[in-house]
Amino acid sequence: GAGVSQSPSNKVTEKGKDVELRCDPISGHTALYWYRQSLGQGLEFLIYFQGNSAPDKSGLPSDRFSAERTGGSVSTLTIQRTQQEDSAVYLCASSLNFGLRVDRETQYFGPGTRLLVL
Amino acid sequence: AQTVTQSQPEMSVQEAETVTLSCTYDTSESDYYLFWYKQPPSRQMILVIRQEAYKQQNATENRFSVNFQKAAKSFSLKISDSQLGDAAMYFCAYRSISNFGNEKLTFGTGTRLTIIP
Numbered sequence: 001g002a003g004v005s006q007s008p009s010n011k012v013t014e015k016g017k018d019v020e021l022r023c024d025p026i027s028g029h030t031a032l033y034w035y036r037q038s039l040g041q042g043l044e045f046l047i048y049f050q051g052n053s054a055p056d057k058s059g060l061p062s063d064r065f066s067a068e069r070t071g072g073s074v075s076t077l078t079i080q081r082t083q084q085e086d087s088a089v090y091l092c093a094s095s096l097n098f099g100l101r102v103d104r105e106t107q108y109f110g111p112g113t114r115l116l117v118l
Numbered sequence: 119a120q121t122v123t124q125s126q127p128e129m130s131v132q133e134a135e136t137v138t139l140s141c142t143y144d145t146s147e148s149d150y151y152l153f154w155y156k157q158p159p160s161r162q163m164i165l166v167i168r169q170e171a172y173k174q175q176n177a178t179e180n181r182f183s184v185n186f187q188k189a190a191k192s193f194s195l196k197i198s199d200s201q202l203g204d205a206a207m208y209f210c211a212y213r214s215i216s217n218f219g220n221e222k223l224t225f226g227t228g229t230r231l232t233i234i235p
Contacts, residue, residue: 031221043209043225056222089161097221105151105213107223109163 002026004110006092012116013082021077021113025094032075033095033107034067038088046090049075050097082117089114120145120212124226131200132234138185139195139229141210149215152186152193153223158206166208169193171215197231205233 005024013019025032034046036059045059049069060066064082069075079086093107121144131137143152154166169177169186176184181198197204210226 033222035223042227043223045222045224048221050221059222091163093163093223095221103168105215105221106153106165106168107213108165109155111160111162114161 006110006113010114018080021090023075023092029094031095031097033093034077035091036088084117087117120224122212122226124229126229128230130232136198141193143191143212151213153211154195155209156206200233202233
């Protein structure tokens with residue numbers, strides 16, 4: 001597709017359940033980012049992938065959060081044993097990060113997944 | 119660590135008028151990127167404009183322009199001829215120029231812009 005896509009659009013789960021959020025970046029973008037947007041914390045960085053490796057995972061809030069990227073493309077963010085404070089919008093972005101295009105560092109965002117933990 | 123401050127939680131402007139949104143940042147780096155993103159109720163973050171710190175010329179994109187004051191660490195967004203479709207949350211963001219582990223965006227807290235018909 002032309003843009004970053006994320007699924008599901010909305011997810012309601014019960015406290016203690018595991019959830020998986022998916023991100024499909026723009027074709028050819030080598031870098032992928034996950035952010036969390038919540039009322040109390042604003043926009044927070046979670047993790048960054050360059051290819052399939054994660055040079056920066058400093059924003060993951062706890063060991064209940066993990067992410068992987070396969071084939072240099074799709075990424076999955078997994079939250080285990082969800083808590084009510086995990087309720088937020090999870091945004092994914094991608095960027096080229098190489099080459100001569102002037103916008104290679106610009107991050108393009110998906111529509112987000114709204115997670116509600118009951 | 120870099121910080122980004124948006125001191126105006128809410129702003130409003132009459133349709134067709136001009137409005138300026140403020141952003142200041144703190145960094146010890148000499149080169150970096152600055153961005154303004156727009157987030158309408160649909161939740162999609164949309165890039166409005168970008169500025170490279172090493173460029174002295176202010177970026178412009180149609181009705182959107184910035185006033186980049188590097189010494190003052192200020193990066194304001196001016197919207198001319200405001201339109202109803204400009205109503206959204208606007209976020210200022212900072213990115214290090216380094217490509218070795220510093221690629222994340224640091225965001226301000228946002229300014230909610232209302233357009234009055």
